Amino acid sequence: MFEVVRNEKLATNLHRLTVAAPRVARARRPGQFVIVRRQEGAERIPLTIADADPQAGTITLIVQAVGASTRGIVSTPAGEFLRDVVGPLGRPTHLERWGCVACVGGGVGTAVLYPIAKALAEIGNKVYAVIGARSAEYVLLARELSAFAEQVFVATEDGSLGRRGLVTVILADMLAGKLPRPDAVYAVGPVLMMAAVADMTRAPEIPTIVSLNPIMIDGTGMCGGCRVMVGGQRKFACVDGPEFDGHQVDFTGLQSRLSMYQQQERMALRASQTCRLEPPAGRNAEEPSG
Amino acid sequence: MSAPPEQNQLSPKQRMAIERVAMPEQEAAARSRNFEEVNLGLAEAAAVREAQRCLQCKNRQCVQGCPVQVDIPEFIAKVAEGDFTAAAQILKRTNALPAICGRVCPQETQCEAVCVRGKKGAPVAVGYLERFVADWAIAHETDSQPDRPEPTGFKVAIVGSGPGGLTAAGELAKMGHQATIFEALHATGGVLRYGIPEFRLPKRIVDYEVGQLEKLGVRIECNVVVGKTITLDEIRRDFDAVFIANGAGLPVFLDVAGENLNGVYSANEFLTRVNLMGAYLDEPGRTPVLRGRRVVVIGGGNTAMDAVRTARRLGAERAMIYYRRTEAEMPARIEEIKHAKEEGVEFHLLEAPWGITGDGHGWVGGVRMRRMELGEPDESGRRRPVPIAGSEHDVECDVVVVAVGVRANPLLTATAPQLKLNKWGYIETDEDCRTSLPDVFAGGDIVRGGATVILAMGDGKRAAAAIDEYLRKGKGR
Numbered sequence A: 001m002f003e004v005v006r007n008e009k010l011a012t013n014l015h016r017l018t019v020a021a022p023r024v025a026r027a028r029r030p031g032q033f034v035i036v037r038r039q040e041g042a043e044r045i046p047l048t049i050a051d052a053d054p055q056a057g058t059i060t061l062i063v064q065a066v067g068a069s070t071r072g073i074v075s076t077p078a079g080e081f082l083r084d085v086v087g088p089l090g091r092p093t094h095l096e097r098w099g100c101v102a103c104v105g106g107g108v109g110t111a112v113l114y115p116i117a118k119a120l121a122e123i124g125n126k127v128y129a130v131i132g133a134r135s136a137e138y139v140l141l142a143r144e145l146s147a148f149a150e151q152v153f154v155a156t157e158d159g160s161l162g163r164r165g166l167v168t169v170i171l172a173d174m175l176a177g178k179l180p181r182p183d184a185v186y187a188v189g190p191v192l193m194m195a196a197v198a199d200m201t202r203a204p205e206i207p208t209i210v211s212l213n214p215i216m217i218d219g220t221g222m223c224g225g226c227r228v229m230v231g232g233q234r235k236f237a238c239v240d241g242p243e244f245d246g247h248q249v250d251f252t253g254l255q256s257r258l259s260m261y262q263q264q265e266r267m268a269l270r271a272s273q274t275c276r277l278e279p280p281a282g283r284n285a286e287e288p289s290g
Numbered sequence B: 001m002s003a004p005p006e007q008n009q010l011s012p013k014q015r016m017a018i019e020r021v022a023m024p025e026q027e028a029a030a031r032s033r034n035f036e037e038v039n040l041g042l043a044e045a046a047a048v049r050e051a052q053r054c055l056q057c058k059n060r061q062c063v064q065g066c067p068v069q070v071d072i073p074e075f076i077a078k079v080a081e082g083d084f085t086a087a088a089q090i091l092k093r094t095n096a097l098p099a100i101c102g103r104v105c106p107q108e109t110q111c112e113a114v115c116v117r118g119k120k121g122a123p124v125a126v127g128y129l130e131r132f133v134a135d136w137a138i139a140h141e142t143d144s145q146p147d148r149p150e151p152t153g154f155k156v157a158i159v160g161s162g163p164g165g166l167t168a169a170g171e172l173a174k175m176g177h178q179a180t181i182f183e184a185l186h187a188t189g190g191v192l193r194y195g196i197p198e199f200r201l202p203k204r205i206v207d208y209e210v211g212q213l214e215k216l217g218v219r220i221e222c223n224v225v226v227g228k229t230i231t232l233d234e235i236r237r238d239f240d241a242v243f244i245a246n247g248a249g250l251p252v253f254l255d256v257a258g259e260n261l262n263g264v265y266s267a268n269e270f271l272t273r274v275n276l277m278g279a280y281l282d283e284p285g286r287t288p289v290l291r292g293r294r295v296v297v298i299g300g301g302n303t304a305m306d307a308v309r310t311a312r313r314l315g316a317e318r319a320m321i322y323y324r325r326t327e328a329e330m331p332a333r334i335e336e337i338k339h340a341k342e343e344g345v346e347f348h349l350l351e352a353p354w355g356i357t358g359d360g361h362g363w364v365g366g367v368r369m370r371r372m373e374l375g376e377p378d379e380s381g382r383r384r385p386v387p388i389a390g391s392e393h394d395v396e397c398d399v400v401v402v403a404v405g406v407r408a409n410p411l412l413t414a415t416a417p418q419l420k421l422n423k424w425g426y427i428e429t430d431e432d433c434r435t436s437l438p439d440v441f442a443g444g445d446i447v448r449g450g451a452t453v454i455l456a457m458g459d460g461k462r463a464a465a466a467i468d469e470y471l472r473k474g475k476g477r
């Protein structure tokens, strides 16, 4: 049992939970995640460790409620317990002194990005955060990022804060040299966003690292459900990742596998519509894509 | 209760005249739609009668066939007498988990394979009797808890709560050592929990056995991934010895085209969704699983049988096994093959997948198969299947489950470079489960590769003895 020490609402459906998990707090390094099960019978939900306090024995999770399970997790009040928290899982971020790094976050991907960006800054990189959301109220962690980033650029789809449009608008300016040109790019967000970023940096050969979020169960390499193709090879995101070379990732395959259970639910509906050609409508298509 | 004495003074001829008991089971049409246990267990009278078939051989062939040398004639004699409490005590001397082994041991290749009664007719149903006695003991709570011995003050860590880890923990606790199990998942049991389905091994039995261990003072910490949450070196610092029994949990894929299509599962994933996560319960908030109308399962072992019968229970109209050799080479327990057939599972033999085809929208549409014929024997001693040229053909399906084996999961061993591994990544040990590190012992599937429950338990027991010796000798060796 893992106590929720604090539960802050950051925006609609977006919460920051501080959870007592002393062993995880001690062992954790940036880029790693935990798997959380709120109660007996619940799904196992992977969530990035946004921050940790080894002294206090706590970890911070930033959770967007997108379905039944994440809704359950964010509705756990302080003083109550999550039944299971296991981790830290996955490989820590590969930290390198690139020089100037663009950290691009879309939607809740910014929460995944935050610990990576912080660690990159700590070893001496100049970090430029580029974060996107549907509208101003969904912009995540801008203040926290500005504590160590050289600059925080914001893009909103409705233009209610920062640039109107997607994060790629800002990244395009960076690549064109209108803004500081990055030596490396870290991108975390919806699959389509990461794919777009990787496409933009491919020709100029800027190293681009993405953090993938396939559906997982055990998180220890046992089930193979989280497999993704990277450079033509099968990788298990939970143990080989979650971060990979964005230029090598098969994003189409990832996107398709993420839609696996949605289509099951909609099978009946679909049968009457005869074709499956519309893009898998889901979290990744619906959420603010930055 | 005690049977009339004359029943035990049957002549060999009278014993020979008794026919092997049939296991009462759920009727096939009904059970292929539910997850309740298939085998219902023997009634007392039937068990006593079956026990009377045993000839109480002096040379105890059957015992040699059992990897842990259960005192088979002795426990069966007690069953014949109707003294089930005594029978249970005899069983427990060598087998910590008889309710489990009685259900899942491949008896036909072990104890029952060498039973002299099998030479003419059917062997004594050792497995059924073992299960009967163990279930009886659980139901009547005769499991006398051995008094907790004086604590020795030694602390032993166990990695993994599968049959290997559970057995070692129980043995060590009985020796007075403080045993602590670290388990990566949120629940105990290893393959007994996430692999073997409810209809073959009800989870209440695993729960019961784990409860017994806790009563013995064994500590169990779930949600600890050794190598991630804590390292082997940290454990070695905090404990006097370690037993690693983390299984062989790494799925093998076919490496054919289309394997990442939606609807293609490893058996580990498919069974974990259903067994560990309860996907079959259909409750809101549960982990989902795809319920295919036509399901192809590739493989011929217990895992393949479990997957295909699970698919059938999830509603598959066609649940199909595709295996590249013949039924004679199938590694699955004979009873599982029989049950699967009764439940309407189709067996397609001498067929191997060549590729998985999509429906054009990211989902599996079918499997391209090739017919095989058996050639020369390979290193496993079985005749090697060779593809027949031009025999490619397509099998339509909505779900594919790949059940072609497991390998060593490197998650722990990659973080413990001092531990000597063999070329396949399994931990190297001597016969008493000693590894290249003096305080570290290992057993079960992480040493043997995908093996059996009883072999993992045997390792747990031998490791406990070796650990005890190591601790008592002042840790030096």
Ligand SMILES: Cc1cc2nc3c(=O)[nH]c(=O)nc-3n(C[C@H](O)[C@H](O)[C@H](O)COP(=O)(O)OP(=O)(O)OC[C@H]3O[C@@H](n4cnc5c(N)ncnc54)[C@H](O)[C@@H]3O)c2cc1C
Residues within 6 Å of the ligand: A033, A043, A045, A046, A047, A048, A049, A061, A062, A063, A064, A065, A066, A067, A068, A069, A070, A071, A108, A111, A112, A212, A213, A214, A215, A216, A242, A258, A259, A260, A261, A262, A281, A282, A283, A284
């Ligand atoms: C390594 C990793 C780190 C993650 N870190 C965070 C984090 O820090 N904060 C956060 O809010 N979320 C994070 N996620 C995503 C989070 O795990 C999913 O949002 C969650 O599993 C959805 O579960 P649900 O039951 O609430 O929704 P469901 O009802 O299962 O699904 C709702 C929608 O989400 C999609 N979905 C299901 N599972 C996933 C998944 N694993 N990833 C993406 N979409 C999914 C479904 O297709 C559906 O459209 C992370 C995922 C991974 C793999």
Ligand SMILES: Cc1cc2nc3c(=O)[nH]c(=O)nc-3n(C[C@H](O)[C@H](O)[C@H](O)COP(=O)(O)OP(=O)(O)OC[C@H]3O[C@@H](n4cnc5c(N)ncnc54)[C@H](O)[C@@H]3O)c2cc1C
Residues within 6 Å of the ligand: B104, B105, B106, B159, B160, B161, B162, B163, B164, B165, B182, B183, B184, B185, B188, B189, B190, B191, B192, B195, B196, B224, B225, B226, B227, B245, B246, B247, B248, B249, B271, B302, B303, B304, B306, B333, B409, B411, B412, B443, B444, B445, B446, B450, B451, B452, B453, B454, B456
């Ligand atoms: C579907 C299926 C059906 C089977 N049917 C039969 C059968 O009918 N009869 C039979 O005899 N055998 C059967 N087997 C084989 C048998 O289950 C295994 O040989 C046996 O379970 C091995 O036991 P073990 O203790 O070595 O490991 P496991 O049972 O694999 O348990 C290992 C445990 O360690 C945990 N673990 C792994 N890594 C770590 C880590 N780093 N830190 C902490 N914990 C960790 C795992 O989560 C798991 O709980 C079957 C196997 C499968 C998969």
Ligand code: SF4
Residues within 6 Å of the ligand: B065, B066, B067, B068, B069, B070, B072, B095, B101, B102, B105, B106, B107, B110, B111, B112, B126, B127, B130, B454
């Ligand atoms: S443990 Fe297995 S092999 Fe040994 S007697 Fe029991 S059923 Fe037979």
Ligand code: SF4
Residues within 6 Å of the ligand: B053, B054, B055, B056, B057, B060, B061, B062, B063, B072, B073, B114, B115, B116, B117, B124, B126
């Ligand atoms: S070999 Fe068969 S008949 Fe003989 S003692 Fe063993 S179980 Fe009984």
Ligand code: FES
Residues within 6 Å of the ligand: A215, A216, A217, A218, A219, A220, A221, A222, A223, A224, A225, A226, A227, A236, A237, A238, A239
């Ligand atoms: S989540 Fe099971 S292998 Fe990655």
